[in-house]
Each structure stands twice: as C-alpha cells, then as structure tokens.
Amino acid sequence: MTVITRPSLHLLLALAAPLALSCLDVAEGRARRDLEVGQGAAGQARVVVDEGLAAIRRIAPGEISLWASAPALSIRLTDPAGGPWTVTIENLLPDAELSARVGDERVPVELVEAPFPTQRTFRLSVPPGAEVVLSLRPPDAARIEPWRFAVYADVQEDIDRVQDIYAKMNETEGIRFALISGDLTARGSPEQLERFQREMKTLAFPCYATLGNHELGTRDDLYHEWFGRGNFRFVFRGVQFTMLDSASATLDPLVYEWLPGWLAEGQDLLHVVTMHLAPLDPVGTRNGAFASRAEANKLLTLLAGGRVDLTFYGHIHSFYAFENAGIPAYISGGGGAIPERLDGIGRHFVTVDVEPPGTVAQVAVVRVD
Structure with missing residues (x-):
C-alpha cells in the first residue's frame, strides 16, 4: 500500500475524449429516469423503494428482486390480495437485517437463503390491503x-x-x-x-x-x-x-x-x-x-x-x-x-x-x- 500525498502531473495525450454533446440537455433522459427507479407493480401489488435507492430487477406476483444502491433501504409493499412474498436483495452489506412492519405491528421476516456474501432472500406474509414497510439496515448504520x-x-x-x-x-x-x-x-x-x-x-x-x-x-x-x-x-x-x-x-x-x-x-x-x-x-x-x-x-x-x-x-x-x-x-x-x-x-x-x-x-x- 502506498500513501499518495501530492499530485502526479504527467503531460500525456488523452486516451479518450468525452462523448460529443448532440443536444443541449444530453443527460436529461437519464436524470428523469432516475425518478422512476425503485417503483414497480405486479397485478394490483405495488412496490416503492424510498428515494429510488434500489433498482427493481424483477417483480412478479409474490416475488421481487432488488439491486441496492445504498447500505440502508426503506421499501413499501402493498398487495390487496395479501399472501406470501419473497424479497431478494443483492448488493447488500452481509450483516444487514431486514425487518417489516404494518403501522406499529411487527411482521415476521424469515431468511430463506444467502448464496453469496452480498445476496439474501427473505420471506414474509403480507396482510391483504395493508402497506408493509420493510427496512434494510446494517447494525452500524x-x-x-x-x-x-x-x-x-x-x-x-x-x-x-x-x-x-x-x-x-x-x-x-x-x-x-x-x-x-x-x-x-x-x-x-x-x-x-x-x-x-x-x-x-x-x-x-x-x-x-x-x-x-x-x-x-x-x-x-x-x-x-x-x-x-x-x-x-x-x-x-x-x-x-x-x-x-x-x-x-x-x-x-x-x-x-x-x-x-x-x-x-x-x-x-x-x-x-x-x-x-x-x-x-x-x-x-x-x-x-x-x-x-x-x-x-x-x-x-x-x-x-x-x-x-x-x-x-x-x-x-x-x-x-x-x-x-x-x-x-x-x-x-x-x-x-x-x-x-x-x-x-x-x-x-x-x-x-x-x-x-x-x-x-x-x-x-x-x-x-
């Protein structure tokens, strides 16, 4: 390991140049797409990740898979029919825990599998019509x-x-x-x-x-x-x-x-x-x-x-x-x-x-x- 305390200034040719701008707001589509990240539906069930801090990689009735962009997540899940759901989260801290609540009442969450250090699959039962708030949080947050x-x-x-x-x-x-x-x-x-x-x-x-x-x-x-x-x-x-x-x-x-x-x-x-x-x-x-x-x-x-x-x-x-x-x-x-x-x-x-x-x-x- 080498600690760097001062800049290295080598006058070399650029290896690559930024993309040419083809319009005034060339990144506008991506910025607006940011606002849609973390929102998804399967039938009448709906999932929202607060602040869009996870990509919904897959959503189907009773099943959702997320790619996390932050150590802590808050996820709101509503299913009018209720029933069992599996929640897979990738790119999480290995010691992060998932909890769930409906209002002040705790909803049990079961760890189903952990195939990789940064991937977990959980199972819970969603009450019909209720909004379940899931919280992913590491102990040292x-x-x-x-x-x-x-x-x-x-x-x-x-x-x-x-x-x-x-x-x-x-x-x-x-x-x-x-x-x-x-x-x-x-x-x-x-x-x-x-x-x-x-x-x-x-x-x-x-x-x-x-x-x-x-x-x-x-x-x-x-x-x-x-x-x-x-x-x-x-x-x-x-x-x-x-x-x-x-x-x-x-x-x-x-x-x-x-x-x-x-x-x-x-x-x-x-x-x-x-x-x-x-x-x-x-x-x-x-x-x-x-x-x-x-x-x-x-x-x-x-x-x-x-x-x-x-x-x-x-x-x-x-x-x-x-x-x-x-x-x-x-x-x-x-x-x-x-x-x-x-x-x-x-x-x-x-x-x-x-x-x-x-x-x-x-x-x-x-x-x-």
Whole structure:
C-alpha cells in the first residue's frame, strides 16, 4: 500500500475524449429516469423503494428482486390480495437485517437463503390491503467512529481480470463497501452489465456505482435497469455520499435542481461526492473533463459553497491527487482499462479512512499489479 500525498502531473495525450454533446440537455433522459427507479407493480401489488435507492430487477406476483444502491433501504409493499412474498436483495452489506412492519405491528421476516456474501432472500406474509414497510439496515448504520471504504473506476474491457482487483479488495482490512465512479463496462450492453454484476458476487461487501461514458455505448437507458439511479445520495456512519452522473461531460439541469438540497443535507456531515468525468482535468492537454468550463466553474462553486470534503472521479486511467476549488480531489481510474503509459501506477484502487464527523484520515493507493 502506498500513501499518495501530492499530485502526479504527467503531460500525456488523452486516451479518450468525452462523448460529443448532440443536444443541449444530453443527460436529461437519464436524470428523469432516475425518478422512476425503485417503483414497480405486479397485478394490483405495488412496490416503492424510498428515494429510488434500489433498482427493481424483477417483480412478479409474490416475488421481487432488488439491486441496492445504498447500505440502508426503506421499501413499501402493498398487495390487496395479501399472501406470501419473497424479497431478494443483492448488493447488500452481509450483516444487514431486514425487518417489516404494518403501522406499529411487527411482521415476521424469515431468511430463506444467502448464496453469496452480498445476496439474501427473505420471506414474509403480507396482510391483504395493508402497506408493509420493510427496512434494510446494517447494525452500524448510525455509528460515529473511524471506518474505511474503497473507490475504483474504469474496468471496461478488462472484465476478464477484475477478479484480481476483487481478491485484493477482499484481502484489504476494514473495507465496509466500495464506490465505482463509472465505466464498469466496455459498451454498456445487457450482457456486459449482467456480467459485471455477476463478477461482483465474489466481493465480501457491496459496491455502489454511478455510470461513465462507456455505459452509454449501447443505449443510455440500460444502466438504470441493472444498477438504478445515476444521481443519488445516502448517509452511512456520519458520512454523506453523493453520486452524480457526469457521463456526458455535463450534469443535467434537473440534477442542479436537486443538488442544493443534497449539499445542505451534507453540510454537518463529512461529505464525499463521486462522479465519472471531473469538472476540470488536472492535466489540461487532454480535455478529460466537462465540455464547458463555465459549467465546471458553476459546479465547483456549488460544491465548495456546500462544504464538500472530498471528491472522487474516474475516466482517466491513472491516479491523480489534486484540488478543485479547494476541495481535495482524486482520480482513480485503475480498474483495468488501457492505462496511461509511464505513469508507474497500473491497476489499483484507493482506500479512504474517515473519522466522522469531519476528518479524512488517509487516502491510500492499493496496487493490484
């Protein structure tokens, strides 16, 4: 493990450029699709995941399967006919527990199977016509003490070797979960998204993601079906995590409507913001950043005014430590995609040690090769 304390500034050509903007609000469809995530129906039964923090991967009468985007979930389930339901949740913390209530009355929940560390299937009986509120919650969700998470990005076409990274993550002590800041796949096809989720099953902890420009290579609506929202936030152990969709080298205007409220919520917490393309490229010769410098300035002004503590990016296939608008910033794009030459970094991820409510103790590079 190598601790990085100053930026590496190598003047190299860009390996890839952001997608060209074909219209004014190129990310509008994805932002509006965020609002639909976590809502589903089967017959007259209805399921709503609060804040859209899970994708509904499958719903049928008496059965639902979710992909979680956060450690804690609140799920509302209504079935006029009532009866037995199975609830499968993937990408959860291994020690998270599911409970259920109708009003003040507890509804028994049975654990049926746990085939992988981050996957559980539960069974419960839903009273006819009643709204059952299910709560997925790990035991340390509100604990305020030091802890660690990991960040990585840009696996892309190197999915065949991603298990090297996951094995190293599993060996690294204390990681509670990981964030991936985009470019999970080479082209975002259904087969590639499905495989990425399948490969993640070897991890001992969940990974919460936002998308990158490579997820737009097939259709820009597929990512939401597999992973859920591109723009969202959650709080865990005194830290707010805000994930933003900058895959089109911009944020949609709708996201700018949400962002002030999210920043206000995070002002009294340690606040981490993650997205794929950085607003400004720390090496200005390659333009691996937002399409508009004016928008980059707008966003960084908002983040600085909201007292964001830490930012993470991907897209550039190396490691950089720098500052934007006075906020510590890191690019970790070492998931396996074609690397920057001569940077001496190679495949890697970073670990982040935090001490809530306000201290980032260490950001460290963990080399895989």
